[in-house]
Each structure stands twice: as structure tokens, then as C-alpha cells.
Amino acid sequence: MARPNDPNPRLITQAADLAELCERLRQEPFVTVDTEFMRERTYWPELCVVQLAGREDVAVVDAQAEGMDLAPLGDLLADPAVVKVFHAARQDVEIFLLKFGAVPTPLFDTQVAAMVAGFGDQASYDSLVRALAGASIDKAHRFSDWSARPLSAAQIAYAAADVTHLRRVYTSLRERLLAEGRLDWVAQEMDALLEPSTYITEPEQAWERLKPKSSNRRFLGTLRAAAAWREAEAQRINIPRGRLVKDETLLEVAATAPETADQLARARGISEGFARGKSGASLLEALAEAKKLPEEALPMPLEARKGAGASPALVALLKVLLAAAAEANHVAPKLLADTEDLERLASETDPDIRALSGWRREVFGADALALKHGQLALGAAGRRVRLIRTE
Structure with missing residues (x-):
């Protein structure tokens, strides 16, 4: 719900009006941005609306308006x-990376900032608007x-x-983080969001999102080829x-490794027409190449990449330390x-994980290593966890 002093939103349907709006917004210290898009029928998101707000302007841009x-x-x-x-x-x-070939910069994500400010994991926009802007969101649309x-x-x-309420959420979070000396923490988190590779799914890595439990490397090689084919073909x-092909069907195809259209058509979820068509033929070609x-050259099982199994007891201790560090630092x-x-920290000598770099190392990572090496113990002090240095 808007407040009385909020400007009425303006619908932008003309290119000249958008150019004039953007020129004004480039004089602002910040602009709040959101999009509305459709993706149910397409691989690539279909941009429909862009919302923009500065200190005075609030605009809804019809991205699909003629011209x-x-x-x-x-x-x-x-x-x-x-x-x-x-x-x-x-x-x-x-969406903007696909549209303009670049990530918006500089960037500030209020969900990430809210996590740094102690609002919990993945704080919803609704909850932040209520807490920081004193407003509520109508979810009807x-x-x-x-x-x-x-x-x-x-x-x-x-x-x-x-975008109207987001202005107050941003300014409130920024003031809070500035007072706590944590704006640099947020800046470090933005580095990942500014990296274009964060938003690009490489076909050769697509099999990993299926999280196969098998340790059969030949099966995994076939699954990698099938998943890479699906990603590229869907694009x-x-x-x-x-x-195009459901996950469970893809797993079955990888397990049976069909060589002909007749064999491919036997997989549940694969139609006769698909198997004998252009897509079916290209899938069979991908499977044939994987067999060679x-x-x-076959992928290692996902579990094997973690090295020796972590001690469940040590992982449990690290979880307690993690909870204590999060509580102490809000x-x-x-x-x-x-x-x-935590599992990699417990099982690997020198894991390349985010907890051991930047501000996270100061808040948690250094103590986690000390706990692992017997230089730190955990105890209780009233209702809180107490860290006990042993060296």
C-alpha cells in the first residue's frame, strides 16, 4: 500500500519517454529496479515490464510496447x-545480462544485505517492507x-x-549497515552477483543439477552428454x-543408453515422433559420442569430489560453532x-570455500579451523555457547 507522499506511478509506453526518464534517473545516487517476466513457455525469460524508481520518479515501463x-x-x-x-x-x-550483454553495476541486493543485517536466511521482500518501510504488499497480482x-x-x-517500497528498504538497510561497519561485507557479497558466469548455465555442467547418486562413471558420462544436449537444444x-525432456526421462535415457530411434522411443516420456525427429536424432548422436x-575422460561421481568422508561428529561441532558465530554477529x-x-571443512586439508575468505574468515572461518585442529573447544555459559581457547 502506498503512502500519501508517494508519487503516482507513470506507465511508460513510448521510447522517447523512457529515454527522458532514464536521463533524469542518471542524476540520482541510486535507482530501485524490478522486472516482471514470463518463463513458463520459454527457456529464456520473456521481459514484459521493468519498474524503476528514483527519489521522485516511479515508473512502470512496458518493455513490449510497440517501438x-x-x-x-x-x-x-x-x-x-x-x-x-x-x-x-x-x-x-x-534478464538484463541477456538483453544488454552486461551485469548492472554497481549493484546492491537488499536480500543479501538483510542477511548481513541479521534478518535471517533469504528474508522475503514482504517481511522487509513491513519491518523497514511500515507498509504491506498486495499479493493479488x-x-x-x-x-x-x-x-x-x-x-x-x-x-x-x-520499487516504491524498495527505496525505504534500501536506505534503512544502508544506514544500519553503515552504522555497524558492515557495508564492506555486503560489497564482498556483490562480487559474485557482478560475475556474468553466475547467470550462465554451461551445458557441460548441466548434469550436476540432477544430483545423480551413482558412482558408475560410464553412466555419468552418458548422463553428462544427455544433459548437455538437452540444455543446448532447449536454448x-x-x-x-x-x-523438452523431463529429468526422470533423461536419467532413464542415460541408464539405458539407446542406440536407435526404436530403443529411444521405449523410454518413458519419449514419443515416437520425438525419437524419429530432428531432436531425437541429435540426442542419439550425443549419446553415441559419449560411448566413445x-x-x-568420464566425470567423477559428485560424492568423490568431496574426498574422504567427513566425521559426522566434527560436522556437528562445526554446526554448533556456526550457529554461535551467527548469533553473536547477528x-x-x-x-x-x-x-x-562444513563437510569440506571437516574432511579436506585446505578446502577452497567461502567461509575461509574475507569477512567470513574473521567471523567464523578462523575459529572453525581452530576447532578442527584442537585449538578451540566449545562450552556453555548460561544460555549461550562459549568458545574456549586451548592454546
Whole structure:
């Protein structure tokens, strides 16, 4: 819900109006940004609406309006003098990377900042708006068809609210983090979001998201080839990967390694037409190439990459230390380390994990290493965990 002093949102449907708006916003210290897009029917997100707000302007840009030229928006997003503020930026940034070939910079993600400020793991936008802007979000149009035209007045108001309230969320978080000396922590977190590779799925790595439990490297090699084919083919024809071939079907194809269209058609979820068509033929070619790979070229099982198994007891101790560090520093535990980080820390001599670098090392990583090497013990002090130095 908007406050009385919030400007009414303006719908932008003309390229000239967008250019004029972006030129004004380039005089601002920061601009809040959000998008509405559709992805149910396509691999690549279909940008429908862009919301922008400065101190005075609040605008909803119809990205699909006839003759709309988004180039001025690209210039604004690339302007180093204007901070671009998002909440949960990854999907929005992916869209702009695809559209303009660059990640918006400088960038500030209020969800990440909220984790640093002690609002818990992946704080929702709704909860931050309530806590920091004293407002509430109308969720009625969260699942609107944003590709339908014309946009309704209710859709425009809903879209504008995201960037209107985000201004107060950003300024409140920034003031809080500045007072606590933690703006540098957030800046370190933004480095990953500024890296284009964060948003690009390489076909050769696509098999890993299926998290296969098998240790059969020949099967994993076939699965890698099938998953890489699916990713590239879904990108080529621009449909969701799961609509092209479902995960469970892909796993079955990798397990049976069909060599002919008849064999491929026997897999559950593969139609006769698909098996005998262009996509089926290219999948069979990918599988045939995988069969030629020598043993040393096959992928290692995901579990094997972690090295020797971690001691469950040591991992449990590290989890206690993690909770204590998060509590003492008022940050979300997930921001310091996840379960995989703790398992690698427990089992590897010199793991390359985020918990051992930057501000995380100061807050948690150094103590975690000390605990692992017997230089630190854990005890209780009333209702809190106490760290006991043994050396």
C-alpha cells in the first residue's frame, strides 16, 4: 500500500519517454529496479515490464510496447555513478545480462544485505517492507500474465509498489549497515552477483543439477552428454528444459543408453515422433559420442569430489560453532557457510570455500579451523555457547 507522499506511478509506453526518464534517473545516487517476466513457455525469460524508481520518479515501463527501445535503460544500468538496487537480484540480473550483454553495476541486493543485517536466511521482500518501510504488499497480482495487454491499473500499481517500497528498504538497510561497519561485507557479497558466469548455465555442467547418486562413471558420462544436449537444444528452440525432456526421462535415457530411434522411443516420456525427429536424432548422436569416451575422460561421481568422508561428529561441532558465530554477529548462518562447506571443512586439508575468505574468515572461518585442529573447544555459559581457547 502506498503512502500519501508517494508519487503516482507513470506507465511508460513510448521510447522517447523512457529515454527522458532514464536521463533524469542518471542524476540520482541510486535507482530501485524490478522486472516482471514470463518463463513458463520459454527457456529464456520473456521481459514484459521493468519498474524503476528514483527519489521522485516511479515508473512502470512496458518493455513490449510497440517501438520500445530499451537502449537508454541499458545505459542507466551501466552508469557507474548510480547504484542499482534490487531485491533477490539473480533473475532480474540474468534478464538484463541477456538483453544488454552486461551485469548492472554497481549493484546492491537488499536480500543479501538483510542477511548481513541479521534478518535471517533469504528474508522475503514482504517481511522487509513491513519491518523497514511500515507498509504491506498486495499479493493479488503476483501470478499475473504480464505478457497480456493492456496492463490493468491494478497490475501497474502492484508493479510500482515493488520499487516504491524498495527505496525505504534500501536506505534503512544502508544506514544500519553503515552504522555497524558492515557495508564492506555486503560489497564482498556483490562480487559474485557482478560475475556474468553466475547467470550462465554451461551445458557441460548441466548434469550436476540432477544430483545423480551413482558412482558408475560410464553412466555419468552418458548422463553428462544427455544433459548437455538437452540444455543446448532447449536454448536453441527456446523452451523450458523440462518441457523438452523431463529429468526422470533423461536419467532413464542415460541408464539405458539407446542406440536407435526404436530403443529411444521405449523410454518413458519419449514419443515416437520425438525419437524419429530432428531432436531425437541429435540426442542419439550425443549419446553415441559419449560411448566413445575413454575412461579417463568420464566425470567423477559428485560424492568423490568431496574426498574422504567427513566425521559426522566434527560436522556437528562445526554446526554448533556456526550457529554461535551467527548469533553473536547477528547474521544469517547460511550466509557464513552451508552444509557442504562444513563437510569440506571437516574432511579436506585446505578446502577452497567461502567461509575461509574475507569477512567470513574473521567471523567464523578462523575459529572453525581452530576447532578442527584442537585449538578451540566449545562450552556453555548460561544460555549461550562459549568458545574456549586451548592454546
